[in-house]
Ligand SMILES: Cc1cc2nc3c(=O)[nH]c(=O)nc-3n(C[C@H](O)[C@H](O)[C@H](O)COP(=O)(O)OP(=O)(O)OC[C@H]3O[C@@H](n4cnc5c(N)ncnc54)[C@H](O)[C@@H]3O)c2cc1C
């Protein structure tokens with residue numbers, strides 16, 4: 193048994209002050225990831241600062257027509273909110289593709305973005321892992337890595353980022369709001385998660401003691417359609433082998449706007465800028481969509497056992513874009 197302290201924060205300031213004053217403190221939101229990792233001995237905070245009851249559980253309209261999602265909004269509430277379902281279907285679909293109904297009732301927006309990788313070595317304290325114990329090695333590279341990265345990995349870590357919601361937020365150009373001892377700042381959602389490089393212990397750009405307070409969505413683009421699709425080993429309760437979030441506007445048969453992000457392929461949601469460059473202004477046809485996916489996935493460097501993810505992601509991207517463009521074969 194490892195003893196740990198517990199305190200419930202009554203305000204954002206109190207939570208941030210408590211975190212700054214207590215080395216080894218960690219925020220606890222829904223606990224669906226953190227408590228599991230504590231049981232496994234992967235995380236061992238000295239103090240849990242419970243932020244689950246902070247008044248950050250609202251979805252608010254922003255003056256520019258966007259939405260602000262409080263960090264404590266539960267996944268189930270966010271997926272079901274009419275403003276999200278109607279204006280940002282890709283986000284609602286991504287949430288519903290993740291975890292289970294029971295988990296979504298508890299899991300929060302902030303906790304979802306900050307959940308840790310599901311790499312089996314990371315979760316097994318008997319094994320080395322650079323993310324859990326920097327410098328100890330990465331057995332996944334030569335070991336079991338079927339579910340792991342094909343893009344942007346490093347010699348130090350080949351893990352994938354597990355959140356479905358993060359992939360939708362990257363495609364939507366959302367912004368993450370953070371509050372720390374030095375005040376507030378924002379980070380684009382597409383840049384919030386990091387590539388592993390030689391510091392795989394850092395999943396995101398969040399700084400020690402910072403609290404994620406909200407996620408802002410820009411106003412929806414007029415005429416745009418959006419969709420999330422995920423390939424996984426089981427129909428529920430499974431993380432993405434590959435997934436795609438896409439936002440598309442077509443005018444007079446040409447792609448006017450396209451935003452595409454892949455999940456399950458990298459240590460971060462993979463915003464597909466090379467694919468987007470091919471799409472913009474091109475005819476909205478399957479041939480264009482295939483060329484765009486080719487352009488992005490040319491950078492893939494699969495490991496021994498996960499090469500299947502590349503054609504899988506390609507097929508998902510082409511299928512989703514074709515659906516959004518209303519092409520009959522994928523209707
Ligand atoms: C069986 C199972 C299947 C799952 N399947 C999926 C899936 O398919 N797709 C998917 O996306 N997710 C999946 N999940 C993950 C689930 O979505 C996450 O466990 C959940 O979103 C975490 O949210 P939480 O509020 O419980 O976070 P917690 O467990 O409380 O916290 C997670 C981490 O975030 C930190 N944290 C939490 N809130 C904040 C904050 N506001 N500011 C700063 N730090 C914070 C905590 O310190 C901790 O490090 C699954 C989980 C389980 C158990």
Ligand code: SF4
Nearest residue numbers: 311321330349350351
């Ligand atoms: S892939 Fe990353 S998380 Fe998995 S063992 Fe290697 S260093 Fe650890």
